Amino acid sequence: MSILSSGSFWAFVGVVAGIYTILALGLQVQFGFAGLLNFGQVAFMAIGAYTMAILVVKEGWSTWLAAPLAVVAAAAGGLFLGLFSLRLRADYFAIVTIAFSEIVRYVATNETSLTGGSQGTIALGPIGTASQYNGQWSRFEGRVQHAFGFSSSDATMLAIVWTVAVVLLALTWLAMRTPWGRVLRAIRDDEDAAASLGKNTFAYKLQALALGAALAGIAGLFYAWEFSFFSPDDFQPLLTFFAWMILLLGGLGRVWAVPVGATVFGFIFAGTRFLNFAPFTWFASDQRAYLRLIIVGLIILLLVLVRPQGLLGNKREMVLE
Amino acid sequence: MTPLLDVQDVVRTFGAVRAVDGASFAVEERSITGLIGPNGAGKSTLFATIAGSLKPDSGRIVFAGARIDGRAAYRVARAGVVRTYQAARVLTRMTVLDNLLLASTGHPGERLTGVLLRPRAASAHERRTLERAHEMLALVRLEAHTHEYAGTLSGGQRKLLDLARVLMLEPSLVLFDEPMAGVSPALRVELLEHILAVRRDRKITFLIVEHDLDFVMQAADRVVVMNEGRVIVVGTPEEARTNEEVVDAYLGKAH
Ligand SMILES: Nc1ncnc2c1ncn2[C@@H]1O[C@H](COP(=O)(O)OP(=O)(O)O)[C@@H](O)[C@H]1O
Ligand SMILES: [Mg+2]
Numbered sequence: 390m391s392i393l394s395s396g397s398f399w400a401f402v403g404v405v406a407g408i409y410t411i412l413a414l415g416l417q418v419q420f421g422f423a424g425l426l427n428f429g430q431v432a433f434m435a436i437g438a439y440t441m442a443i444l445v446v447k448e449g450w451s452t453w454l455a456a457p458l459a460v461v462a463a464a465a466g467g468l469f470l471g472l473f474s475l476r477l478r479a480d481y482f483a484i485v486t487i488a489f490s491e492i493v494r495y496v497a498t499n500e501t502s503l504t505g506g507s508q509g510t511i512a513l514g515p516i517g518t519a520s521q522y523n524g525q526w527s528r529f530e531g532r533v534q535h536a537f538g539f540s541s542s543d544a545t546m547l548a549i550v551w552t553v554a555v556v557l558l559a560l561t562w563l564a565m566r567t568p569w570g571r572v573l574r575a576i577r578d579d580e581d582a583a584a585s586l587g588k589n590t591f592a593y594k595l596q597a598l599a600l601g602a603a604l605a606g607i608a609g610l611f612y613a614w615e616f617s618f619f620s621p622d623d624f625q626p627l628l629t630f631f632a633w634m635i636l637l638l639g640g641l642g643r644v645w646a647v648p649v650g651a652t653v654f655g656f657i658f659a660g661t662r663f664l665n666f667a668p669f670t671w672f673a674s675d676q677r678a679y680l681r682l683i684i685v686g687l688i689i690l691l692l693v694l695v696r697p698q699g700l701l702g703n704k705r706e707m708v709l710e
Numbered sequence: 711m712t713p714l715l716d717v718q719d720v721v722r723t724f725g726a727v728r729a730v731d732g733a734s735f736a737v738e739e740r741s742i743t744g745l746i747g748p749n750g751a752g753k754s755t756l757f758a759t760i761a762g763s764l765k766p767d768s769g770r771i772v773f774a775g776a777r778i779d780g781r782a783a784y785r786v787a788r789a790g791v792v793r794t795y796q797a798a799r800v801l802t803r804m805t806v807l808d809n810l811l812l813a814s815t816g817h818p819g820e821r822l823t824g825v826l827l828r829p830r831a832a833s834a835h836e837r838r839t840l841e842r843a844h845e846m847l848a849l850v851r852l853e854a855h856t857h858e859y860a861g862t863l864s865g866g867q868r869k870l871l872d873l874a875r876v877l878m879l880e881p882s883l884v885l886f887d888e889p890m891a892g893v894s895p896a897l898r899v900e901l902l903e904h905i906l907a908v909r910r911d912r913k914i915t916f917l918i919v920e921h922d923l924d925f926v927m928q929a930a931d932r933v934v935v936m937n938e939g940r941v942i943v944v945g946t947p948e949e950a951r952t953n954e955e956v957v958d959a960y961l962g963k964a965h
Contacts, residue, residue, distance in 0.1 A: 568811070568819035568836060575801050575812050581763060582799035586812050586879065587787035588820075596822065642803075709802040709861025 398659075400543035406655030407550035408611045410648045411557060412628075413635040415604030421642045422565055423597035424577030426483035429470070429490030430605050430632050435497060435624040437463040437606030438613040439504055442522040446513040452525035456610055463606025466493075467599040475594050490626060497621040509620025510613075526614045550611050554648065557604065562644040573597055574642070631658075634689050640702025649700050657688050712775065714739040714915050715760070715791075715883055720769035720779075722752075722759050729755040731939030732769070737883070740909060742916045744930035744947070746923065748959055751936040753919045754796050757885050760917075761793040762786035773883065788815060790882035794889060796919075798868035800875075802861030806852055809860050809871055810843035811836075813878040846874040849904060851897070866892035873901065877908060886918040890925055898922075902929055927951065935959070 412434060419425040440462040444455035474485040497504045505512035505520075514520030534545040564570055575583040576590050584590050613619055631654065639650025661681045672680055698704040713736035722730040730752040737743045745753050758764040760771055762783035771779040778786050801809050817839065818824030819832030847853045850870040855863060860871060869892055876884055890898050902925065908914050920926050926933060926947065933950040935943040937959040943950055950956055 564822075564825070567825045568817050568832065569822055569825055571804075571808055571812060572820050574804055574808075578801040578803050579799050581783070582795070582801060583812070584783040585761060585763065585787055585793055585795075585799075586875070587784050587792075587815050588812070589782075589784045705859065706803050709859050 397541060397543040400541070400547045402655050402659040403547045403652075404543070404550050404611075404615055406648075406651045407547070407554045408608050408615065409631065409635055409655065410554045410651040411550075411611070412605055412608035413632040413639075413651055414554075414557060414561060414644070414647045415601035415608070416632050416636050417601075417641075417644065417647050418561060418573075418604065419597050419601035421636065422570065422573045422577060423594055424479075424580075425475075425594060425598055425601075426479055427486045427598065427601065428483050428626070428629055428633075429486035429488075429493075430601070431624045431626060431628040432486075432490035432493040433463040433466055433602035433605035434609035434612060434628070435490075435493050435621070436466045436602075437609030438619055438624075439497060439609075440606075441610055442510050442513060442613060442619075443503065445522040445525075446510070446520045452523075452529075459610060460603050460606040463609065464599045464603040467602025468595060470602075471595040471598040475591060475598065487626065490624075490629060494621050494624050497624070504621070507621060509622075510618055521617070523614055523617050530614075546615060550615075553607070553611070557607070558644055558648065565644060569593075577642075636699075637693055638689060638699055640699025642706070643699075643701050643703075646699055646701035653692075653700065654689070658685055661685055713737055714774060715917070716770075716772040717756070717760065718770040718772070720756065720759055720771060721767045722755055722764055723767055724755075728939050730759060730766070733936065733939065733941050734769075735934045735941050735944050737915060737917050738932070740913055740915055741931045742905070742909060742918065742929050744926035744933040745917055745919045745936065746921075746926055746933060746950070747936035750938075751959075752939040753936055754887055756936070757793055757887050757919065760786075761791060761885060763793075787879075787881070791885065792876050792879050792881040792883070793885035794869075794872045794876055794887055796887040796891075798865070798872040800860040800863065800868045800871050802859060804860060805857050806847070806855045806860050806863070806871060807843060807857060810846055810875055810878060811839055813875040814839045814842075815879065842878055846878045849877075850874045850901075864892075866894065869893055870897070870901075877904075880912060881914065883915045883917065886916060886920070888919055888921060890920055890922050898925065905929065923951075 412430060416427060416430055419427045437459045440459035441455045444450040444458060445452055470486065470489050474482050477485065498507050510522060511519050513522070530542060530545050530549070533549060534542060537548070539545040539548060572583065572588050572593055575588065576593055580590050635647065635650040635654045638654055639646030661684050669677055669680065698707050715737040718734050720730055720733050721728065733752065733756055747753055755764065759766045762778065762781050762785065766779050769779065770777060773789060773791055778789060778791065814835070817835050818828045819836055824832050847856055850873060852867060852870060855867070860868065863871060869889060873889055893901065905916060909916065918926070918930070930947055933945060933947050934941055935950055935956050942955050942959065943953045
């Protein structure tokens, strides 16, 4: 059980929770505030990560130019998806988002010359070379570690990811308190009523979708930097559902519920790594991986049953009609 | 004088049901026009069609000289035609105050660019909107519920909130779908007075569907009577009351 007492392991759990916070914050904007059923959030994460990696490796861009452009690309992906599908009924829209995220993954898998295909980013460069997109990022991380005296690069990443996450949370919190955020919440409650008050509901939904996609793009950047390598398999629909679990766990329509949900989720998920005792040892390791997901699912189901409004949600809001 | 609203041969079907079946009538500026007819006559459907929530199958709707049929609902609202729903559509998971604050047009704070680039204009507009909202709350006697979720209000209170929200928008044409249903008689008198005052001071025109015929006879200058999707009579309240077709339509349905 030595890994449990390892600081770097828990720092890693914290970094992942921070990345999930940013990813799920995007969903909170889209669903928690604007009522959009987006089941393809992971696609925007993939667009962000791939755009950055491709621009850095293939085009030789500076990370500091490639990263903002990657976020813009993710937002543009949201605009594109929204323009074509936001006029559909909510349930059809939800299905289209799943399809969109699978299409993005298939493109990433099959457009080998653009993305490196199923081999992942290591194959981004010319054949025979192992390409790296995070040289500039690693140097930046090293400087931050030195400047603040962090004990390890894990601790440094933890600080960077959570600083960004808190800034994004605060900005979202502020945005939702503006009259603009009020219109979003009105659309979530009753889109027709909002339209009859003169609100261009389509434009607002499009903005919410694009902003949520941009947040996913930022999560994609940190995912790429944290792991130094990624492939299309990293962007399975499962990741979108993790973000949804975080949202339900924390509570809908509450900005600060997202980091709480993400942290609890992160620790449940990490904690179930240590199921290395009977009866779990009766299963082969690949079976145990599935067993772990089942157990995570059950724990979350239980939590949601006990607190249907989420850890920070408002129970009264749930029963109002 | 050309009418403010001109409904010409509007048809709207739901499958085989011809909910509105070639309805034509006009609403004069600054009038209070009552729209009456038995249940299922097509009044609510006609409202939804005028407001842009439903597209007409055929026909024309002209408002202030411009065609509005086929426009999106939010554009019709911005042009100055605002409706209420028969079952009030308040935003249940928002506070009563927030419901009212939504009733403002051209709010710079409702655009992201306005929030970022014109914060002063946005907060000035927000202050004015807040003042107006409190006035309206006082008018419909909902001050005690200002910070409660609108979803906790009773049906009658929701009607009042909806009414307040629409009056706050100060549109040129208000479409009220049974505004008095579920409202106490005492408050009815006051709301009627307010509607009359608003029309006098602010040049607002009203088209009102109302089952309370006493209310219609008192308030309306003109009455449009619908039956089975068609307009059967347009006239003064007195003419409508004594018209045989109208009496038949009502009694025919009632018995
Ligand atoms: N959304 C709808 N789908 C199908 N039929 C509808 C719909 N809305 C109204 N109708 C039908 O259209 C007719 C007119 O209804 P409505 O406009 O609500 O009448 P009113 O408001 O005068 O009572 C009725 O026969 C009603 O059943
Ligand atoms: Mg009706």
